[in-house]
Amino acid sequence: PLMLSAPSNVVFVTVGVGADDQLAPAGIAVSVSPNPFTSNALISLQSKAGARMDFTVYNLRGQIVKDVKLNAGPDGTASFNWDGTDNQGRPLNSGVYHYRMASAGKVKQGRLVLMR
Numbered sequence: 001p002l003m004l005s006a007p008s009n010v011v012f013v014t015v016g017v018g019a020d021d022q023l024a025p026a027g028i029a030v031s032v033s034p035n036p037f038t039s040n041a042l043i044s045l046q047s048k049a050g051a052r053m054d055f056t057v058y059n060l061r062g063q064i065v066k067d068v069k070l071n072a073g074p075d076g077t078a079s080f081n082w083d084g085t086d087n088q089g090r091p092l093n094s095g096v097y098h099y100r101m102a103s104a105g106k107v108k109q110g111r112l113v114l115m116r
Helices: none
Strands: 029-033 041-046 052-058 064-071 077-082 095-103 106-114
Touching: 029 095, 029 106, 041 052, 064 077
Parallel strands: none
Antiparallel strands: 029 041, 041 077, 052 064, 052 095, 095 106
């Protein structure tokens, strides 16, 4: 006899990736550690291999306080340590700052918290 189960809204899908499959880049990414930070933050960026990366930090008034230009390495990554200073090397006050990373036609935005 034919056996049927009760209706369900659950669907299981199995997706596999072969060792020779080419994976498309997932876009761009930014990691800030630690956040909040007191003296130094490691800012790690990811984009396409060799892509230009523009990382800009803004104060709450929308003014640019730090602007860093990098090129992604062959693995699509780049990183730098930020010591909480502006473009002239002056220490910034404690507070919330916003960042914008632009690369490969994409934009990623987020928040940094500096606690002196």
